[in-house]
Amino acid sequence: MNNKLFLFVSVLVASLLGLMLMLIYWGNKSVELRESLFIDQVNIAVDQMVSDLEEDYYCFDLHASIALPKLDSFYIANPPGISDTDKRNLELTYITSEGQKKTFTRMPLMGPSHMQMLLRFEFDDIPKFKEDSSLSNFEMFVRNSYEPYVTDGNGIRLIDTTRFDSLLTACVTRLYPEAILNYTVSLKDENKVIYANNHSGLDTELNPDVRSSIYKNDSNIPELLLLLEVINKRDMFSGEAWNIYLSAVLLAIISIVLIFYLTRIQIQQRNLLKIQKDFVHGITHEFNTPISNIKLVAQSLLKSEDEKLKKSGSILQEEGNKLQTGINLVLTTALIEKNELLLQKENIDLKELIRKTAERNKSLLSRSGIDLDLKLDPNELYTKGDIFHLENVFQNLITNVKKHSGANLLCIESEQSNGHLTIRSSDNGKGIDLPDRKKIFEKFERRKSKGAKNGYGLGLYYSRMILELHGGQIELSDFNQIGSVFSIRLPA
Missing domain, CATH: 3.30.565.10 (Histidine kinase-like ATPase, C-terminal domain)
Incomplete structure (x- = not known):
């Protein structure tokens, strides 16, 4: 393999390696971009979830599938024409046996034997979960029925863990069902973790993808900090990168095979061309002697007094000159190509x-x-x-x-x-x-x-x-x- 061919192959191999590295680089960039886009979408979804959670803090949902105790009378929160009775006004909706949703302006609670009811109680505030003799029967019922909660030292309800898990998991898995989450909720001012999901403990240090404040604008409730990590985000999009890597490897294999095949063909062609040139060079030299003899015979015939012989000598000389010209042309061309002229x-x-x-x-x-x-x-x-x-x-x-x-x-x-x-x-x-x-x-x-x-x-x-x-x-x-x-x- 001469220097030019070696340089040609080197440039091809270098170009191929450069192309592979570029594909791998863009494969990684593609995964990073998809991760970044996914995390941005998660941030938006979590912000909306936190907003819903804050709105629901002063609500209590109850399906009337259990016997309700005798409760106080209550009114819908601020219905038209009805003034506030106290700061614990409620909103009531119910579902009839025909599946219709209705809102009452004023009614006492009834047992569930007559209708299937969905009660949504919306308070101006939620009573603390400490024993308080001033609580009404209904407030005591709400307090005692509300089990999945975390409170602070003052008995203030901080987070409904069941609803929180449901909302947070739903908002992320809607984007990507295979997502696996680790998250913690802590008191922001005290930097104390009060809740962690099943995949992490209270002492777990996360590398959070999302940070979000809860109850930031409510002075009655301590501000909470949500830290969320999607622990398998790299794996979720690595399949796309592997497709790019596989394409790069496949391209490299095909290109290497083609390079070696073309190089082999080129070497064979160069060898054949060298053999051809050597053959042409040798045969032109071999032909020079018989051509010289032909021209000598032609000159002798031209000196003859016989007109037929003279004519034959003229034809022989002309054809000999043509042959000599052709051989000289081939020989000279070969010398030019070998830079030997x-x-x-x-x-x-x-x-x-x-x-x-x-x-x-x-x-x-x-x-x-x-x-x-x-x-x-x-x-x-x-x-x-x-x-x-x-x-x-x-x-x-x-x-x-x-x-x-x-x-x-x-x-x-x-x-x-x-x-x-x-x-x-x-x-x-x-x-x-x-x-x-x-x-x-x-x-x-x-x-x-x-x-x-x-x-x-x-x-x-x-x-x-x-x-x-x-x-x-x-x-x-x-x-x-x-x-x-x-x-x-x-x-x-």
Whole structure:
């Protein structure tokens, strides 16, 4: 594995690790956000529950399913047209046997044999739970029937534990049924715990999620402090985080498999490419000897006085030159890709080189029905470069017009401006299709348009590489006209 491949794999692995860490981070953040949102909802629900609890402090609910003792007469609290009798006025509602809820304006209590009753007694204050001879029979009944309470040292009722547990549990489990609660209620001024639910003791120190004051605005009752902790809040939302973690691990496994698979494929391709290059390099050298022999035979035949032999020698020489050109092209391309091509740079009269190459191809173009028009700058055009390879570049442009363009006119122009030489080759042929335009200078790319002849697919690729080695460039000008225009720029 070379340095570039190692760097590529390292970047992929680092990116993958970064992605995993980001997913894990956002998984934790998601759980924290859900926890925070849940606790905010619990705070709102507990505040409402405390408000309801404070309103119910001066109420006493009783289902008339037991025999009631003889009680004092009473009135509904402040009904229209009835004035207060004393500060212990009451509100009474009852449910008939038909299930209808009614409110009486004035009535004595009756036994439950005639109707099913729900009594709600609402006091201006609740009597203390100490023995008090001044209490009425009804007040004594309420006091004796009211069992689930906690009082302070003065006998003041502080909290109805049964109702408190019911309200608090209901308001939280409505949000999340699986929630497990620990909570304590303490006298705020004395910092003394007076009640704790079954999951915590009076000495338990909580890490409270909710703090709420009870009876804060009532001067007649000591202020209480509720501390509540949802002990399984992390577990309630950890399933979502585990889904994210599992997705991250699954993504990591898939990505690692793909990375190693692609790396293996790339290594195999590099090895095959190296074998291919070595094979091409070796076989081109092997072909040079028989090609040289073919050219020698062709030269001998050209010296013959027999016209048939001369014609055969001419054909043999032409085909040998084609074969030699192709092999040199393949060999040079391989050397360029291996960064082993050594350019023999010298000062070149570019105008003379173009004219020489054009004259050598003029008869071939003529036989193909193509007229050649040279419009060279009258000034000297000199550049520093390898004359052999630059001549091959111009030869490739002319050969492409002959093979692929279908033109009947080739125009070669040159000019010098801003320290650069520009050579422009234009024809009036069928042009190059848009799909071919995008890849025309790529390796092994050949035209797929109708009428195009097969070739090596290396000519324009070779030309681009040679010009770049000379600090120049070649481009296909995108003019909306007939034919193709290739522009070459070289430093002057």
